[in-house]
Amino acid sequence: MRTTKQSLQSNGIVKKGHFQLVSGLHSEYYVQKDLIFRHPLILAGIIEDINEIIDIERYLPNSAVFTAAAVITGPPTVGAYLAAMIASRRCSQFAPPEKDRTTYIVHNMEVVGDRMIFRRGHDKLIKDRRLIVIEDIITTGSSVLKVAKSAHACGATIDSIICLWKRNKRALPGILEKVPIYSLIDTIIRDYEPSECPLCAKGIPIMDPKKAG
Numbered sequence: 001m002r003t004t005k006q007s008l009q010s011n012g013i014v015k016k017g018h019f020q021l022v023s024g025l026h027s028e029y030y031v032q033k034d035l036i037f038r039h040p041l042i043l044a045g046i047i048e049d050i051n052e053i054i055d056i057e058r059y060l061p062n063s064a065v066f067t068a069a070a071v072i073t074g075p076p077t078v079g080a081y082l083a084a085m086i087a088s089r090r091c092s093q094f095a096p097p098e099k100d101r102t103t104y105i106v107h108n109m110e111v112v113g114d115r116m117i118f119r120r121g122h123d124k125l126i127k128d129r130r131l132i133v134i135e136d137i138i139t140t141g142s143s144v145l146k147v148a149k150s151a152h153a154c155g156a157t158i159d160s161i162i163c164l165w166k167r168n169k170r171a172l173p174g175i176l177e178k179v180p181i182y183s184l185i186d187t188i189i190r191d192y193e194p195s196e197c198p199l200c201a202k203g204i205p206i207m208d209p210k211k212a213g
Contacts (some may be wrong), residue, residue: 002045003164003184011039017207018199023140026197029189030209031165033078033136047085049184050134050162054090070159071095071126073151074134075116075143082164083134095122095131097147116146118154126156135163138183139191141172148176167191 008014012035019030036043071093074083080096087094097116118126131151135144138161148158158179161172166183168191194200 003042003049005165005185005187007042007045008185011035011042013039013042015207015209018204019209020194020206021139021191021209023142023191024194025139025191026194026199026206027167027189027191028199030207031137032209033164036078036136036164037081046082046164046184047089050082050086051089053162053182053184054086054132070130070132071156072134073097073126073131073147075147078136079134079143082136086134093125095126097122097150114146116143116150118150123154126151126154128155130157130159133158133161135161136165138163138166138172138181139168140170141176145173145176148174148179 005014008031013032015030015032016028017030019027021027021030036046072083072087072090073095074080075097076099084094084096086092095118097118098120100115100117117123133144133147138144144161151158152175158176161176161179161181163181163183165185165187166181167189169188171177172179172181192198200206
């Protein structure tokens with residue numbers, strides 16, 4: 001493995017402070033994954049590591065997970081970018097999901113959809129196919145769960161998930177509970193409910209992750 005917490009931290013990709021994550025949880029660390037694309041050597045290492053996992057796992061006994069016929073996918077934005085690069089590297093098919101921004105009326109109020117959908121022919125491509133999901137950072141697993149739900153609605157099966165960093169030991173929710181997951185970095189990062197956050201208790205101001213430098 002070429003990808004480590006130290007390599008990301010030394011290149012400013014891992015930030016330290018007091019952050020509110022997209023999940024609403026608080027943490028002392030934030031991984032600014034967009035910066036990966038500013039560091040070609042780190043990006044190349046991530047792609048090599050993911051590719052290596054696929055190569056190793058496809059030959060394990062009783063493992064029909066990784067096959068040449070598997071379709072590669074990943075939630076937008078960074079997960080999809082990585083998935084596209086892996087698919088190209090392996091000459092595999094790539095099917096990107098999209099965020100559904102359809103507006104619905106709920107209790108006389110307009111609500112913007114928050115699910116993932118496969119369309120533009122990708123829904124037909126993945127029907128009855130097995131998918132490998134590539135993700136960047138997993139905290140609660142909500143993004144990969146949305147991809148899985150949309151894939152299942154199209155008749156596809158999620159065989160495995162490979163991510164850059166799974167921040168904690170939480171089991172993935174719902175239909176992903178028994179899906180194999182592989183993480184390039186296995187260092188655990190603590191996160192907290194806002195009401196239980198020790199950084200809040202110390203009066204440390206919350207930083208906007210997108211402006212963390």
